[in-house]
Amino acid sequence: xxxxxxxxxxxxxxxxxxxxxxxxxxxxxxxxxxxxxxxxxxxxxxxxxxxxxxxxxxxxxxxxxxxxxxxxxxxxxxxxxxxxxxxxxxxxxxxxxxxxxxxxxxxxxxxxxxxxxxxxxxxxxxxxxxxxxxxxxxxxxxxxxxxxxxxxxxxxxxxxxxxxxxxxxxxxxxxxxxxxxxxxxxxxxxxxxxxxxxxxxxxxxxxxxxxxxxxxxxxxxxxxxxxxxxxxxxxxxxxxxxxxxxxxxxxxxxxxxxxxxxxxxxxxxxxxxxxxxxxxxxxxxxxxxxxxxxxxxxxxxxxxxxxxxxxxxxxxxxxxxxxxxxxxxxxx
Amino acid sequence: xxxxxxxxxxxxxxxxxxxxxxxxxxxxxxxxxxxxxxxxxxxxxxxxxxxxxxxxxxxxxxxxxxxxxxxxxxxxxxxxxxxxxxxxxxxxxxxxxxxxxxxxxxxxxxxxxxxxxxxxxxxxxxxxxxxxxxxxxxxxxxxxxxxxxxxxxxxxxxxxxxxxxxxxxxxxxxxxxxxxxxxxxxxxxxxxxxxxxxxxxxxxxxxxxxxxxxxx
Numbered sequence: 001x002x003x004x005x006x007x008x009x010x011x012x013x014x015x016x017x018x019x020x021x022x023x024x025x026x027x028x029x030x031x032x033x034x035x036x037x038x039x040x041x042x043x044x045x046x047x048x049x050x051x052x053x054x055x056x057x058x059x060x061x062x063x064x065x066x067x068x069x070x071x072x073x074x075x076x077x078x079x080x081x082x083x084x085x086x087x088x089x090x091x092x093x094x095x096x097x098x099x100x101x102x103x104x105x106x107x108x109x110x111x112x113x114x115x116x117x118x119x120x121x122x123x124x125x126x127x128x129x130x131x132x133x134x135x136x137x138x139x140x141x142x143x144x145x146x147x148x149x150x151x152x153x154x155x156x157x158x159x160x161x162x163x164x165x166x167x168x169x170x171x172x173x174x175x176x177x178x179x180x181x182x183x184x185x186x187x188x189x190x191x192x193x194x195x196x197x198x199x200x201x202x203x204x205x206x207x208x209x210x211x212x213x214x215x216x217x218x219x220x221x222x223x224x225x226x227x228x229x230x231x232x233x234x235x236x237x238x239x240x241x242x243x244x245x246x247x248x249x250x251x252x253x254x255x256x257x258x259x260x261x262x263x264x265x266x267x268x269x270x271x272x273x274x275x276x277x278x279x280x281x282x283x284x285x286x287x288x289x290x291x292x293x294x295x296x297x298x299x300x301x302x303x304x305x306x307x308x309x310x311x312x313x314x315x316x317x318x319x320x321x322x323x324x325x326x327x328x329x330x331x332x
Numbered sequence: 333x334x335x336x337x338x339x340x341x342x343x344x345x346x347x348x349x350x351x352x353x354x355x356x357x358x359x360x361x362x363x364x365x366x367x368x369x370x371x372x373x374x375x376x377x378x379x380x381x382x383x384x385x386x387x388x389x390x391x392x393x394x395x396x397x398x399x400x401x402x403x404x405x406x407x408x409x410x411x412x413x414x415x416x417x418x419x420x421x422x423x424x425x426x427x428x429x430x431x432x433x434x435x436x437x438x439x440x441x442x443x444x445x446x447x448x449x450x451x452x453x454x455x456x457x458x459x460x461x462x463x464x465x466x467x468x469x470x471x472x473x474x475x476x477x478x479x480x481x482x483x484x485x486x487x488x489x490x491x492x493x494x495x496x497x498x499x500x501x502x503x504x505x506x507x508x509x510x511x512x513x514x515x516x517x518x519x520x521x522x523x524x525x526x527x528x529x530x531x532x533x534x535x536x537x538x539x540x541x542x543x544x545x546x547x548x
Contacts, residue, residue, distance in 0.1 A: 049397070053535070056405055060412050060532045074413070090398055097402045100368035101409025104382050322366070 006072060007313075008080045008102075009306025010059070012095030013087025013115045014142065015039075015046045017058040019066045020303030024310050026124050028303045030069040031296075034058035037182060044175045046141075052090030059098050066302075077108045081309025084112030085324030086142065092323040100321060111309045112321035115300075116143065116329040119266045121152065121311065122297040122304035129291040131261035135254050137247065138329070139275070140267030141167035141182070144211045146254050147329050149264070152311045157329050158258065159209030159250060166243055167269050169213040173220050173239050177232050187236050188272050194233030196241035198223060205249050209257075216242055240274050248278045255286050262289040270298040334386025336519055337410075340511035341367050341403030342395025342423050342443075347511035348374045352519075354512040359399065367406045385414060387529065389518035391509055392420040392536045394443050394451040400535045408532045419518045420533030422526075424453040424486075425460070429513035431485030431504035438479050439504075442468070442486035450488060454479070458522050472496055 006029060011018040020031040036054045040046050067074055082099035085092055096112070103110040119138050123130050136147040136155075144166045146159035164172075167184060174183025179190065200219050203212040220239055224230065251263060263283055269275060270292060283290040297304060312319060312332060319332045340347035347356040348370050355374045357364050364370065375381060390407035393400035404420070411418040424441040432439045438461070443451040445465055452471040454462040462474060468488055472495035475482060481500035484492050486507065493501045521527065 052398075052401060056401060056408070056534055057532075059405070060408050063412065090401065093398055093402050094405045097367065097405035098409035100366060101406040101411070102413045104368055104372065105410050105413025107382075320365075 005078060007078050007306040007309045008063075008066070008074070009113070009302040009304070009309060010063070010080065010082040010095050010099050011115070011118065011300050011302045011305045012055045012059065012091045013083045013085070014091060014300060015051045016300040017055050017062050018300055018302040019062045020301055020306050021066055021070050021072070022125070022303050022306035022310070026126060026128070026307055028126055029072070030066040031301060031303045032062050032065045032069070033301055034062050041181050044181050045171060046088070048088045048090055051088060052094055055091055055094040059094060063102065074102075075106045075108070077106065079109040079111050079309060079313060081111045081113045081305050081312070082321055083115045083118065083305055084319065084321055085115060085327045087115055087325065089323055089325050092325070096321050096323055110321045111312045112319045113305050113308050113312065114327050114329070114331055115305070116327065117155070117308040117311070117332070118304040120147070120149065120155065120264070120329070121307040122266050122293045122301070123264045123291045125293060125297045125303055125307055129293075130264055131289055133258070133260050134262045134264050134291070135251065135258060135260040137251055137263065137265045138267045139166050139247065139265065139269035141165060141171060143267060144213070145329060146209050146250060148258050148260075153315050155330055158254060159211065161211040161213065162204070163212050163214035164217060166211070166213055166247065167267070169217045169243065170269070172217050173236070176221055176224055177235060179232070184269060184272060188240060188274060190233050190236035191240040191274065194231060194235070194237030196237040197234060198238035200238050200242040202242050202245050202249075205246050209250055209254055211246065211250060213243070244274050244278045247275060248282050251279070251282055252286070255288060260288060262291050264291040266293060266298065268299045271295045335380060335384050336387045336389060336515060337371065337385050338389040338511045338515035338518060339367060339371070339403045339407050340391050340426075340509060340514060341399045342391045342393050343399070343508035344396070345508055346370055346399070349511040349515040350374050350378055350380070352515065353378070354510065356510075367403050371406070371410075382410065382414060385410070385416060387416060387419065387518065389419040389421060389514050390533065391423045391426050391511075391514050392533060393423045394445065394537050395423050395509070397537060404533060404535045412531070417529035417531060418533050419527055419529050421514050421517050422536060423509060424451060424463075425455065425458075426509040426513045426517065427486050427506070428453070428455040428458070429517055430510045431506035432483045433513070433516070435483055437502070438482045440475055440482045440484045440492065442471070442484070442488055442492060444487040454482070459524060468492060469495060475499065
């Protein structure tokens with residue numbers, strides 16, 4: 001097929017080497033992810049130096065796989081979109097410098113993309129799901145925030161975590177319970193078999209739109225140290241219940257303050273079954289459309305970066321392809 | 333016949349050699365943007381485009397961890413997009429070639445490895461006879477036991493000279509490797525060169541061979 005009207009997206013902000021090929025309507029022509037989960041599992045979390053090295057080894061084979069799957073001529077690409085931040089500096093640099101080399105050889109433009117905007121746009125991959133104005137809940141290992149979205153490029157941050165992200169709290173509780181990394185799927189699975197009887201705190205649940213998960217994580221640690229005979233399943237269920245109560249309460253408050261047509265939940269924690277169930281109930285009550293990307297687009301992927309890169313071209317936004325470890329969701 | 337492009341990014345002095353002519357720019361220079369920007373500027377100044385490149389060579393390190401990776405990532409990406417191959421040369425071998433090409437004396441090459449350690453190699457007629465990641469004092473002990481005279485290049489030369497008591501030491505005055513040395517080692521490799529064109533190359537540091545032989 002022709003490459004006209006396609007953007008190649010490259011994502012290396014953390015521990016997944018991901019590449020995707022997406023057209024202007026969000027149709028995914030090809031996508032591949034080289035996961036580093038098995039590498040980082042032994043450290044109980046992402047080891048930045050090892051992540052960067054693994055990206056170097058995986059990125060060209062992953063690009064090659066996507067090109068071979070699609071059969072396109074890369075010299076006809078509309079652009080290469082590559083994550084410029086936020087993320088781990090060593091990982092970002094590998095993606096950006098590789099993309100720079102690819103763009104130079106193919107003679108195509110390169111666009112530095114905000115990873116967070118990629119997550120927001122993941123909800124419209126393969127199908128137009130988002131109705132504007134939209135309320136966005138971005139929940140991942142690195143981020144927990146609420147944003148108001150009036151259009152693909154019109155985004156306002158309205159709530160953010162004051163300390164840890166919810167995904168980070170999941171990973172740390174998983175480690176405390178000896179469940180390994182990544183924590184999300186296994187903690188949710190354990191929670192499904194437990195009784196949420198432990199009264200863990202719901203930090204800052206009663207006011208504002210900001211989040212805090214550090215105190216909850218510490219409360220779990222203190223409980224495990226002080227109590228004897230606890231059941232892993234019950235601790236997981238009680239922790240997950242606390243997280244869900246906070247996330248849903250903040251979404252409910254945000255929807256009341258900013259009437260929205262849809263609630264969009266993106267990021268790795270969007271794959272959480274308890275969150276999906278709680279969000280569905282909230283949206284039924286609020287009369288708001290719930291937009292959840294398919295699970296494969298919830299975690300880091302290259303297609304979402306390509307999708308977001310289209311917004312940059314549409315607004316003639318030529319953001320430099322330089323690494324930024326820290327970026328707000330409002331930044332391009 | 334196409335051009336050979338050599339890339340150096342293992343220190344603050346980024347360098348590009350194209351067809352034997354070297355361009356060096358410090359990473360903290362206001363005009364520096366990226367290794368890709370330096371390559372494009374160098375190509376344009378010489379009246380070439382990336383399509384004229386037949387082979388890409390790059391210093392694999394050890395050296396500054398992040399910047400080595402930037403150079404290697406760019407080299408791999410450029411080579412793949414052009415359908416060319418890339419040659420990765422050990423950074424200490426490049427340093428030896430920079431400091432004392434064709435030297436009869438052994439060349440002790442040192443790069444800062446952080447945490448009080450150095451990457452060290454001794455090259456004799458281009459072949460490594462010592463390769464270690466260790467304290468400088470330990471390296472000096474090994475060199476004193478094996479050599480009566482050496483040329484020293486790279487980081488910590490003053491400290492090394494002080495520790496090499498009883499050895500006839502010549503200070504090369506060379507602190508960091510050059511892209512011109514990588515270019516020479518690629519265009520006219522010695523008969524026993526352990527580098528060769530490949531589709532992709534990986535950086536070298538204390539977690540990789542030959543320093544530990546494995547990734548942790």
